[in-house]
Amino acid sequence: MTTPPPDKASDQAGFDRHLWRLALVVVLGAIMTVLDTTIVNVALPTLGTDFDASLSTIQWVATGYTLALSMAIPLTGWSVQRFGARTMWLTSLVLFIGGSLLCGVAWSVPSLIAFRVLQGIGGGMLMPVGQTMLARAAGPGRMGRVMSIVSVPAMLAPALGPLLGGVIVDHLSWRWLFYVNVPFCAAALLAAVLMLPRDTDRDRASRLDVLGMMLLSPGLAALVYGLSEAGNGASLTGARFLTSVIAGGVLVLAFGAHALRKGSGALIDLRLLRTRAFTTATGGFFLYGGAVFGLMILIPLFARIVRGDSALESGWLLAPMGVGAMVTMLIGGRLTDRYGARWIGSGGVAIVLAGALALTTIDASGGRSLLMGAMLVVGLGHGLIAPALMAAAYQGLPPASVPAATAGSNVLIRIGSSFGTAAAAVVLQIAIRSEIPGASGNLNDAAANHGPRTPALLTDAFTETFWWTAAVLLVALVPVLIIPRRKREPDTKTESGAPTPANA
Incomplete structure (x- = not known):
C-alpha cells in the first residue's frame, strides 16, 4: 500500500488527516476481533446446556478461535507483501464478519467450532495487518502515538469482553455474542473501502x-x-x-x-533478531505479557472461588485496568515519541509491578476496593508500556521489514500470553496443594471441601502466585532497560519518499 510520506513538520507536530482516517479504520476493524477472545468465555456453561455438551467439548468454542488466531498471524507478512495491505485488510474483515454470522446461526457444537475457526482466521490477520499499515504511514517520529492507538483494542478486550458477554448472556440469546460483531465490522468495512488508498506496491513474485x-x-x-x-x-x-x-x-x-x-x-525473517531494538522490545513484551495475562485470569478466579462473586461481578474487577490504560495510553505514545521507549517502557513496568505487589497483601475478608485499585494501577502502567514497546520493535528497521516485524512480534506476544496464563494456573495449583494438604489443586474441588480456614488458605495460595507474577515483571525490566536510544531522524529521505529509519 502506498501512503503519503509524512513531512518533517507533521511528523513532529501530530497526525495528518490521512493518518487519522487510517487509525479510525484500524480501530473499528480490530476492536471486535480482540473482544471475541474473551467475550465468549462467560457463555460456555450456557452453550454447554443449550447443546447438551460437556465442558471439555464446549471449551473448543473458545480454544478453536484462539488456535486459528495463532495459526493465521504468521501468514500476515507474506500476504501483505504479495496482495497488499488494503486487500488483506478487506479480506480478513469479510472472513471475520462471515464467521460471526455463521456462528450466530450455528446448529450444533461442531458447526459452531468450525465457524469460530473461520472467524479466528480472519481475526488473526486483522490486527497485524492494521498495525503494519499504521507503522508504514506514521514514520519513526510518530510511532509511539500511532502504537498507542493500536493498543486500544487490545486493552479493551480483557476489561470489556467479560462484561459485554455477561450482559448479553443474562438478557439476550447467546447468539448475540456473535451478531453484535456485524454492525461494528460492517462500519469498518465501509470505512476501509472509502478511506484506504489502493494497493500499488504488491510484489507478485513473492512466494509463500x-x-x-x-x-x-x-x-x-x-x-x-x-x-x-x-x-x-x-x-x-x-x-x-x-x-x-x-x-x-x-x-x-x-x-x-x-x-x-x-x-x-x-515466513518470518528471523534475521530481525539481530536488531537490538526489535529483540529487546519483543523480549520484554513476551515476559510482560505473560505476567499481565496471568494476573487477568487470577483476579476473576479469586473473586469467584474465594469471594463467591458472580461472573459479572468478577468481570467488573478488570474494568479499572482498562480505565487506567485509557488514561495513560495517549500520553505514553507522546512521551515515547519525545523521549524514546526505554524509560517510558521501564517506568510502565515499574508501575505494573507496584500494582502486582499490592495484590500480594489481599486477605480473604478484604473488600473489592483493593482489588480494583490494584488493577487501576496495573492499567496505568500498561498504558505506558504497550505503545513504548510496540514502537521500539520497529526502531532501526527499513520499511520493507515492517510486515515481517509485525508478524514476528505478534507471534511472540501470543505465545507469551498463553505461557503466562498457563504458568499462573500451574503455580496456583501447586500453591493450593501446598496450603491445603490432600487437595487436588482443582479450585472448584478445594472450594467445595469448605472448612473454616479454606478461604484464608486459598487466599494464601493466590498471594503466592501474585508474588510469582511480580518476579516475572521484575525480570521483564531487564530487556526493556537495554532498549537502545532512538536516534534523531535525519532530514533526508529515501528514494521512495519515506523517512530514513534510525539505526538500532
Missing part, C-alpha cells in the same frame, strides 16, 4: 514459504493448545499437555532452523 507455514502454524497451534490445557487445570504429566507442548516445540524449533537457512524468503 510453504514449508515454513507447515512447520510454524501448526507448531504455534500445538504450543498454544498445550499451554491452554495447563491453564485449564490439565496435569503437566498428562498425555495431552506433553504431546502438544513437545510437538509444538519441535515444530517451532524446526521452523527456526529452516528460517535461518532461508533468510528473507522465510
Whole structure:
C-alpha cells in the first residue's frame, strides 16, 4: 500500500488527516476481533446446556478461535507483501464478519467450532495487518502515538469482553455474542473501502514459504493448545499437555532452523533478531505479557472461588485496568515519541509491578476496593508500556521489514500470553496443594471441601502466585532497560519518499 510520506513538520507536530482516517479504520476493524477472545468465555456453561455438551467439548468454542488466531498471524507478512495491505485488510474483515454470522446461526457444537475457526482466521490477520499499515504511514517520529492507538483494542478486550458477554448472556440469546460483531465490522468495512488508498506496491513474485507455514502454524497451534490445557487445570504429566507442548516445540524449533537457512524468503525473517531494538522490545513484551495475562485470569478466579462473586461481578474487577490504560495510553505514545521507549517502557513496568505487589497483601475478608485499585494501577502502567514497546520493535528497521516485524512480534506476544496464563494456573495449583494438604489443586474441588480456614488458605495460595507474577515483571525490566536510544531522524529521505529509519 502506498501512503503519503509524512513531512518533517507533521511528523513532529501530530497526525495528518490521512493518518487519522487510517487509525479510525484500524480501530473499528480490530476492536471486535480482540473482544471475541474473551467475550465468549462467560457463555460456555450456557452453550454447554443449550447443546447438551460437556465442558471439555464446549471449551473448543473458545480454544478453536484462539488456535486459528495463532495459526493465521504468521501468514500476515507474506500476504501483505504479495496482495497488499488494503486487500488483506478487506479480506480478513469479510472472513471475520462471515464467521460471526455463521456462528450466530450455528446448529450444533461442531458447526459452531468450525465457524469460530473461520472467524479466528480472519481475526488473526486483522490486527497485524492494521498495525503494519499504521507503522508504514506514521514514520519513526510518530510511532509511539500511532502504537498507542493500536493498543486500544487490545486493552479493551480483557476489561470489556467479560462484561459485554455477561450482559448479553443474562438478557439476550447467546447468539448475540456473535451478531453484535456485524454492525461494528460492517462500519469498518465501509470505512476501509472509502478511506484506504489502493494497493500499488504488491510484489507478485513473492512466494509463500510453504514449508515454513507447515512447520510454524501448526507448531504455534500445538504450543498454544498445550499451554491452554495447563491453564485449564490439565496435569503437566498428562498425555495431552506433553504431546502438544513437545510437538509444538519441535515444530517451532524446526521452523527456526529452516528460517535461518532461508533468510528473507522465510515466513518470518528471523534475521530481525539481530536488531537490538526489535529483540529487546519483543523480549520484554513476551515476559510482560505473560505476567499481565496471568494476573487477568487470577483476579476473576479469586473473586469467584474465594469471594463467591458472580461472573459479572468478577468481570467488573478488570474494568479499572482498562480505565487506567485509557488514561495513560495517549500520553505514553507522546512521551515515547519525545523521549524514546526505554524509560517510558521501564517506568510502565515499574508501575505494573507496584500494582502486582499490592495484590500480594489481599486477605480473604478484604473488600473489592483493593482489588480494583490494584488493577487501576496495573492499567496505568500498561498504558505506558504497550505503545513504548510496540514502537521500539520497529526502531532501526527499513520499511520493507515492517510486515515481517509485525508478524514476528505478534507471534511472540501470543505465545507469551498463553505461557503466562498457563504458568499462573500451574503455580496456583501447586500453591493450593501446598496450603491445603490432600487437595487436588482443582479450585472448584478445594472450594467445595469448605472448612473454616479454606478461604484464608486459598487466599494464601493466590498471594503466592501474585508474588510469582511480580518476579516475572521484575525480570521483564531487564530487556526493556537495554532498549537502545532512538536516534534523531535525519532530514533526508529515501528514494521512495519515506523517512530514513534510525539505526538500532
